[in-house]
Amino acid sequence: MSRLTSLPEWTKLSELAQAIKPAHMRDWFNDDPSRPEKMQAEACGLFLDYSKNRINDEALDALIDLARAQDFEARRDAMFNGSHINTTEGRAVLHTALRNFSADELHVNGEDVMPAVRNTLDKIRTFTEALHNGEYKGYTGKPLKQVVSIGIGGSFLGPKIMTEALKPYHQHAVDVHFVANVDGCHIKDVLAGLDHEETLVMMSSKSFSTQETLQNTQTAKQWFLDGGGKQEDIAKHFIAVSSNVKAATEFGIDEDNIFPMWDWVGGRYSLWSAIGLPISMALGYEHFEALLKGAHDMDTHFQEAPLKDNLPVLLGLLGVWYRNFFDAQSHVLLPYYHYLRGLPAYVQQLDMESNGKGVTQPGEVVDYATGPVIWGSEGTNGQHSFHQLIHQGNTLIPADFLLPLTVPNQDDTHHAMLASNCFGQSQALMQGKTFDECYADLSDSDMEASERERIAQHKTMPGNKPSNTLLFEKLDPYTLGSLVAMYEHKVFVQGVIWDLNSFDQWGVELGKVLGNQVLDGINGEQSADAFDASTQQLIDRFRARNAPE
Template sequence: MSDPISSAWDRLRECPQSTLFDLFGADPERVGKLSRRLDFALQGHDDVGMLLDWSKTHLDDPLLDSFEALATACGFEQARADLFGGGIANPTEGRAATHGAMRGSGTQPHVEEAEALLARMGMLVDAIHRGALGEVNHLIHIGIGGSALGPELAVDALTRDLSLVDVHVVSNIDGLALEQAFAACDPATTLVAVASKTFTTIETMTNAASALDWLGKNGVSDPGGRVIALTANPERAVEWGVDETRVLPFPESVGGRYSLWSSIGFPVALAVGMEEFHALLAGAKAMDDHFRETDGRANGPLLAAFADQYYTRLRGCQTRAVFAYDERLAMLPDYLQQLEMESNGKGVTIEGAPVSAPTAPITWGGVGTDAQHAVFQLLHQGTALVPVDFIASIAPGDELDPTHHRQLLMNCFAQGAALMAGKESDDPARAYPGDRPSATILVDDLDAATLGALVAFHEHRTFANAVLMRINPFDQFGVELGKAIAGQIDSGEGQFDASTTALMAAAGLR
């Protein structure tokens, strides 16, 4: 007898597959069934409104019924309760995942700890803005992975109009990245934030040492006094030389790619102020509440995960594309690459058994309308079936002639319509097959609260996918092997394949 999870997948495989054209023709209520309007009234902050439209996917009632049965078989409700209740959400490392507590979603002890840590950050941010550390015009934020991608996304999205402090995020060990930041900053008015969970990440610490050297060589008498440490290992930061008053800790149970809400968000708060940072948290908290309190297909992130699973496991799609029709979200595809691929790019289940089907697809994307003239040829006429997410804002981010934003939105909506409808032609080179899926997230405006809700939506979507696949989204051992081998190359130890040995010799590393 098969287990409930296998039975649920068998039922899903037996569901008939219909074209998008047939699905719309058979159900005049389809848009209403597969769209969600989410409106969040936030106390003390602007309200958040967004429309989630998954009607141009191949989901239908039989599939949704079967996916809801799969969620039940996989223990979705208990897994969700464990996530918010401080249970072991990361079984391979025996940890909770408490990033939600940083925005007020979690157990009382975790939330109280988060509030205290954020209050500490707020005091330092306010002190800097008041001039307690002298004139501060620039911040060089040094991190890698989630310690850089989250802050860079938020700073880029929220500082198009005004920035209290000019922030430069550096993650690459390539010295050119750091030199570009140096060239844009006055060392006399520059702070350096070093973001590392362990405060041992070799790329981050190497860049940090070079930043201090740059400050010292350019007239700063106490370079160490210009450093802010963002870490879950405050003792190590103090040992490295950071003054204890300038160490901003965050909990060990907050993973790097989920750490924007913690002190890793310091550059965001410094750039836009603590009030805006709290709006970011409030928007994420509102999405937490929706995800926690809503069941089945009415749950926006879970509905998105149903579609993800359908295309990855039932239709064999190896990639998913994300296109932001808003310059303020230019960094979102990069951010989602790490969130989704590092979280769910796994090969074993939470029990340690090999997975029996594909896990995370390759996430990629770009910015509309640029991408239309670069990669959309493949989406419309290529041989690969690629589910597409479109993300846009009803309110423009510019003050130019409204025709700019009108054309932007027209292009966004037209691409989804064209992917679905296709076009017949007697000339095969001019024919479009159509029946290609897309989803659209349309926000009322893109402010701090909306950005928080949008990022939290994708966090929960990623988590829901992991539960449906029975994998752990909160570990990332796959990044360790390459680091270990790089260390062996650096130390001159270890035996390597002939190709690697030849490359090291050609580069002068051996």
């Protein structure tokens, strides 16, 4: 038995879960109409209704006790003050410093990092303004109107999804295109529609050697040279976010156009850094800064709000409740707003890369479930596909519903229909429909009693399926910043309770290393002894089909 599962707080939660499981939320609402008023929280433009959860005050208090038994508050403070909480890599975790608008110093290894952060923000502002006003020009003197942002993982997903989510705020000074997949079809399709004289390529890689990112950047470089540019012109058309200044300058990038990265910022937390430059280029710096300010205010809320009123804490505790005491293996995100459709993919990486771990901080193999599978899609599309499984499947899948109260250029009919579906789905998941109700619905049919019973059984929905509903006035940059930071901190809460290092990703690193080895094998630069028989067979078949003629 692990330390966590031997805690008295864990035992108490197990007992409470067994007592609560037979209860139905429908009865709780009938018995206490004021339940929603008691189970809500609000901060930084976000309103959370968590009343449709299979939890009561006693269980919530017990979850808070478990968090405190795991020293949550001290670990939270350690993250914000720059302690090396990424213990396997000996690093601080300070994505919060990137959006810190206080005047406080923040020391890492004895050095105040805030001047460098502020200088980078000034550099982002200056570059964005020069690009937008046409001052920054290409080698032929033309203003640059197209931006190709090349990255992978967090250096791609964060900027892309934030830019998509804030489409109503685009400035249209430049068009930003995102490329991540090393499949050559993607980069070639993007470049095919562009004029190299008016295109800026941004390469995001801390090492300047990430396989997919470097290959796509090399392809873009060749495209630029084939179009008529020369090696010395690279400096005006390529920029980088990287720690490897030497490699970037050897590539041809002007050192003044290399934006810094720090080892205390992980990729999936990097959109707040210069990795977010494409957001600034698409929206304008003022909106990028508003994104940061929303996240900063959520940081403050996370640090200061009582745990029972704390949005990230509440969501994190509910996640632990279902994962560990109800055997929920996944969690679904359902944004009812088209521009926010990428959020499930963003949180998927954030959560699964952070807490998809099976070893505690001290190196103990866990004997309890950790990170869930995160998935989802925009409403109402999912209602016509996978919602069926959530409603009538025998696997518990907690859900987050997200909805802006107003949208740009609002069509009241469309938005009312969208909201009605969002609220109706959460109600249906909680309430369900009993066999008797379904049987009564068939009373006017010509079916015999036995057939009515059979069909009613198929129509019955058990309900009692938990969900949270998050409302916000509108999805502006500030609100999106607070929303993303809230999910970041939710993941942190769960990682603390499970005693994980939520800030390394050795599983990702292994895949990179083996991918490079296999590439050597495909190129004939690695002996067959390096691979298992199956992998070598696949390499041989690929080489046979792609051998030079």
